[in-house]
Amino acid sequence: MYGTLTCMSTVRGARERARLEVTAAIKDEARRRLAAEGAAKLSLRAVARELGMVSSALYRYFPSRDELLTALIIDAYDSVGVAAETADAVSLAAGAAPRPRWIAVCGAVRAWALAHPHEYALIYGSPVPGYSAPADTIGPASRVANVLIGILRSAHEGRGLSLPPLPAALRSEADRMTADFALGLPPEVTAALVAAWAQLVGLISFELFGQFNRVVEERDAFFAHAVGRLAHEVGLPAV
Amino acid sequence: MYGTLTCMSTVRGARERARLEVTAAIKDEARRRLAAEGAAKLSLRAVARELGMVSSALYRYFPSRDELLTALIIDAYDSVGVAAETADAVSLAAGAAPRPRWIAVCGAVRAWALAHPHEYALIYGSPVPGYSAPADTIGPASRVANVLIGILRSAHEGRGLSLPPLPAALRSEADRMTADFALGLPPEVTAALVAAWAQLVGLISFELFGQFNRVVEERDAFFAHAVGRLAHEVGLPAV
DNA sequence: CGGATGGGGAGAGCAGTGCTCTCGCTTGAG
DNA sequence: CTCAAGCGAGAGCACTGCTCTCCCCATCCG
Secondary structure (H helix, E strand, O other): OOOOOOOOOOOOOHHHHHHHHHHHHHHHHHHHHHHHHOHHHOOHHHHHHHOOOOHHHHOOOOOOHHHHHHHHHHHHHHHHHHHHHHHHHHHHHOOOOHHHHHHHHHHHHHHHHHHOHHHHHHHHOOOOOOOOOOHHHHHHHOHHHHHHHHHHHHHHHHOOOOOOOOOHHHHHHHHHHHHHHOOOOOHHHHHHHHHHHHHHHHHHHHHHOOOOOOOOOOHHHHHHHHHHHHHHHOOOOOO | OOOOOOOOOOOOOHHHHHHHHHHHHHHHHHHHHHHHHOHHHOOHHHHHHHOOOOHHHHOOOOOOHHHHHHHHHHHHHHHHHHHHHHHHHHHHHOOOOHHHHHHHHHHHHHHHHHHOHHHHHHHHOOOOOOOOOOHHHHHHHOHHHHHHHHHHHHHHHHOOOOOOOOOHHHHHHHHHHHHHHOOOOOHHHHHHHHHHHHHHHHHHHHHHOOOOOOOOOOHHHHHHHHHHHHHHHOOOOOO
8 A cells, every 4th residue: 555655754765855856946935926016926937046947847846837936825824824823832831821822822823924925915915816815715715714713722622602683684604603513512602713814814915015104103002902802703812 | 375386186197197097097907807807817918908008108107016015905994984883873763772883884884895805805804915014004994994983983982882801911002092092981991992803804804715615504683783793892782 | 980960058139017207298387 | 470399100229928840859669
């Protein structure tokens, strides 16, 4: 079985190894140019030039510019995902309660966004390729949300979460959402969590995209306060 | 005085008249192509071609593609601004209380976004031109926020708004924000409003940019519920 | 061991882009 | 009536994404 299937984890030969290395080099250089000038100005030819290749050679690795961008999008989702996951793991290892864990994860997402503004814009700004995200992105895209779900799950298992009941129009929808990706949470919490996740991204986007420019000055304090209210909104008691 | 200064409101001659008409025609066609294919694919040459001009002629009206986009951004801010303003005016004329007014305005912003997705992406998605928005946009950009401020102001003057006190780190900042653009509101309300406005845009962006795709199905009910919670968050009591 | 195979780089080329410059025509102001 | 200013047309430059062809050489099979 190991011999017949192409082994996925170990590199098979020099050929595959080279291909993986070149692919990684292309993505690295693309990420560098993305950070420097933004997605709109990311040019395949410039990436190839910087790598000492000719532009057509690059099409052996990515069938189009949009596919390269999609690869960067997936990497960005994974990057912010591990940022959130490690923040939560650190917080958990320090024995933190759900509320400080929630605040730590939100802060980690914001810190990642501030450190990688163009990658953040790639995944949470306007969708640049076609119009709807490719299917490959839905897995990595939910990593951060899963961290938040985990926090609320352990909070619920711990001392219980209680929120006002849902309006009738939303009850079955909240049950479906809970069954789909948040098993174990009360449906009101699931609904509140999804909204809170969108709202968190709204807060970060406003800061990053300049909407807070002549409005909010003390960004850290403002964000901390807003995230605390968000925690309250999903049922994490305010101490 | 009327003779020496160039009169601004009335059209002076055929020359100016033609210039205004052509400028409007360019923006209209650009908006059409923006709606059809998005900002990334908006091409000056295509706009000129559709208008029966040659591309260089277009530079008599807009010094660059980015300036054209900036003009579209300003128009989009104004467009969503009047949508919010008329929704509030209608609501107010029907004798609605602050909370239903808040809900009506939020719904109007969402409806505008769903009707003009690419224009929405232009103003609340990733900033497409340089990196920070030009100064001409800060006025139109605040129209929607001003409507929300107006609602909260009348709610406060009516029966009063009360929110939990601010943390010390945010108190002076909230005072400054209040003095800058929300005179008359309690500082806690100002801070909550700014956050709520960003969060509202987060909710709409997630829906519009596909982040809710395999997550939220009943979009209307979900949004209505979230906006109700947002109203509660800024101090508008739940009935 | 040797020849077929196919992966991958190089180069030319096509259609399209933003933007500049120059050349005329037209029109409105003095 | 004259003349400068406004404006459209066209050519052209540097760049883009993408395709196609050519050719080399590492790999695999007999």
